[in-house]
Amino acid sequence: MSLVLEMAAKALKMNIPLSVQLDLTYRCNERCVHCYLDHDDHGEMTTAEIKNLLDQMADAGVFYLTISGGEILMRRDFFEILEHARSRTFCIKLKTNGVLIREKEAARLRELGVESVQISIYSHRPEVHDAITKMPGSLRQSIDAVRFLRQQGLYVTMANVLMTQNASDYKEVRLLAQELDAKFIMDPTVTPMMDGDRSILELNVDSSALKEVFRNQELVGNVEEFCAPPAAVDQDDLDSLPCSAGHTACYVSPYGDVYPCVQFPLPSGNVRETKFVDIWRDSPQLKEVRTITLRDMPSCSKCSHGATCTRCPGLAYLEGNMRGPSTQDCEKSFARTGIPSENLKGKLAAPRPVDSAQLIQIKGLQPMVPNIPPRVAKGTALGV
Amino acid sequence: MNTSRYIARSNAIAARALGDETMVMSSTNSTLFTLNEVATTIWEAADGVTPLDEIIKNKICAKFEIEPEAALKDAHALVEGLASHGLLLVSDMPIAKAGNACKASA
Numbered sequence: 001m002s003l004v005l006e007m008a009a010k011a012l013k014m015n016i017p018l019s020v021q022l023d024l025t026y027r028c029n030e031r032c033v034h035c036y037l038d039h040d041d042h043g044e045m046t047t048a049e050i051k052n053l054l055d056q057m058a059d060a061g062v063f064y065l066t067i068s069g070g071e072i073l074m075r076r077d078f079f080e081i082l083e084h085a086r087s088r089t090f091c092i093k094l095k096t097n098g099v100l101i102r103e104k105e106a107a108r109l110r111e112l113g114v115e116s117v118q119i120s121i122y123s124h125r126p127e128v129h130d131a132i133t134k135m136p137g138s139l140r141q142s143i144d145a146v147r148f149l150r151q152q153g154l155y156v157t158m159a160n161v162l163m164t165q166n167a168s169d170y171k172e173v174r175l176l177a178q179e180l181d182a183k184f185i186m187d188p189t190v191t192p193m194m195d196g197d198r199s200i201l202e203l204n205v206d207s208s209a210l211k212e213v214f215r216n217q218e219l220v221g222n223v224e225e226f227c228a229p230p231a232a233v234d235q236d237d238l239d240s241l242p243c244s245a246g247h248t249a250c251y252v253s254p255y256g257d258v259y260p261c262v263q264f265p266l267p268s269g270n271v272r273e274t275k276f277v278d279i280w281r282d283s284p285q286l287k288e289v290r291t292i293t294l295r296d297m298p299s300c301s302k303c304s305h306g307a308t309c310t311r312c313p314g315l316a317y318l319e320g321n322m323r324g325p326s327t328q329d330c331e332k333s334f335a336r337t338g339i340p341s342e343n344l345k346g347k348l349a350a351p352r353p354v355d356s357a358q359l360i361q362i363k364g365l366q367p368m369v370p371n372i373p374p375r376v377a378k379g380t381a382l383g384v
Numbered sequence: 385m386n387t388s389r390y391i392a393r394s395n396a397i398a399a400r401a402l403g404d405e406t407m408v409m410s411s412t413n414s415t416l417f418t419l420n421e422v423a424t425t426i427w428e429a430a431d432g433v434t435p436l437d438e439i440i441k442n443k444i445c446a447k448f449e450i451e452p453e454a455a456l457k458d459a460h461a462l463v464e465g466l467a468s469h470g471l472l473l474v475s476d477m478p479i480a481k482a483g484n485a486c487k488a489s490a
Binding site for chain 1 (some may be wrong): 393395396397398399400402403405407409412414416417418472
C-alpha cells in the first residue's frame with residue numbers, strides 16, 4: 001500500500017477529513033457553456049470567516065486543501081487567504097482558469113509554496129476554447145499562465161473536459177501539455193448544475209466518442225485491461241465504500257455550506273452556524289452517507305460492474321437517489337466494456353417515458369388540449 | 385559530534401498530525417513523508433532556537449525509554465534525512481526566523 005493510501009486508510013479509521021475542497025467564490029470572468037454553477041454572489045464568506053474556517057479545518061486534521069471556484073482570483077483577498085492557509089501548513093492545490101495569473105502572481109504562488117495548479121484548457125484551437133469559455137482571448141491567457149507557472153517551477157495540470165464542442169481536440173491538448181511540461185488530465189463527464197438542472201448534460205459526447213477515448217492507450221494505459229469485462233463482485237466488494245466523499249473528504253461552498261463533495265450537493269450543515277468539526281462529526285447527512293456500502297445499493301449490488309464501476313454517489317444523488325445508480329457512470333462502464341449495467345438493462349427494457357401531452361397527440365389531428373402559444377401574431381391561422 | 389545544532393521546520397512544507405504520526409510533504413517536489421511518534425516530537429520542537437541536544441534531553445528522554453546517546457545519534461540521522469529533503473533547516477547557530485510554517489496541528 002502506498003504511503004498516501006496508508007494515510008487515507010488511517011484518516012478513515014480516525015474519522016478525519018483529510019481533504020477538503022473550498023470554493024472561495026462562484027463569481028467568474030468566464031462563462032463556460034458546461035459550468036454547473038450560478039455565478040451571482042449570494043453572500044460569500046468574508047476574509048475573516050474564511051481565515052477562521054481554515055483554522056478550524058487545520059485543527060480538524062485537514063491536510064489536502066483544494067481551493068477552487070468560480071475563479072479564485074476574482075476575490076481581491078485571494079492572496080491574503082492563501083497566505084493564511086499556508087501558515088497553517090495545508091498542502092494546497094489551486095483550480096483556476098489562469099486568466100488573471102501573470103508573472104507576478106505566478107511568482108507569489110511559488111513563494112507561498114502551493115503544491116500544484118490546475119488550469120482548464122478545452123482545446124488547442126482559440127476559436128473552440130474561447131467559444132466554450134465565451135471569453136475572447138482566454139486560451140492565449142490561460143496558456144500564458146501555464147508558462148508563467150512552469151517558469152516558477154510549479155506543477156501544473158491542464159484539465160480537459162470532453163464535450164461535443166471539443167470532442168476531437170483532446171489529443172492536441174495533450175500534446176500541448178507535453179510541450180509546456182504540464183500534466184494532462186481529461187474528464188469525459190459534463191455534470192448537472194448544482195441546483196439539479198440537467199440541461200447541460202446535452203453537451204456530453206456520445207457513446208462512440210467515449211469508446212474512442214477509452215481505447216486510447218496514451219490515456220488509459222493498457223487498453224485490454226482497462227476495457228476488460230468486469231471481475232465478479234465478491235463479499236469484500238459489497239462491503240466497500242463508494243468513494244471518499246463524506247468519509248475522508250468534503251466540500252465547502254463560498255457561503256459556508258458543507259456537502260460531501262462538490263459533485264454531491266447534499267446539504268450537511270453551514271459553518272456560519274456550526275463549527276466545521278461538529279458538522280463533520282455529527283451531521284446526520286454525512287453520517288447517512290457513511291453508512292452506504294455497495295451492498296445497500298439495490299441496483300448496483302446486483303450489477304456485474306459493481307466492483308469496477310466509477311459510480312459517483314453525487315451524480316446518483318442528483319439523479320434522485322444516493323443509493324441508486326449514476327446513469328452517466330453506467331454509460332461509461334458500457335462504453336468501456338460493451339456490457340450494459342443492471343440500470344441500463346432496466347432502462348432498455350422499460351417503456352420509454354413520454355409526457356401526457358405527447359400521449360394524446362395523433363398525427364394530423366388537433367391535440368385534445370390544444371397547446372396554444374402565449375403570443376399569436378395577427379394574420380396567422382390561430383390569430384383569427 | 386557537534387550537539388549544539390539548531391533545527392527549524394522549513395516554510396516549503398505542508399504538514400499535519402494524524403494520530404501520533406505526522407504527514408509532511410515537501411512543496412518543492414511533492415514527496416510525502418510520515419514521521420512516527422518520536423520523530424513527531426522532535427519535529428514539533430524544531431523551533432530554531434532550542435538546541436537539538438536539549439530537545440532530546442527534555443522531550444525525548446523524558447517521554448520515551450531511551451539512552452540519551454542513542455537518542456541523539458538517531459536524532460542526528462533523522463535531522464540529516466529531513467534536511468536533505470528540504471523539510472528541516474539545520475544550523476550551528478539559532479535560526480532567528482523559523483518561518484511561518486507552524487507545527488502540524490490536529
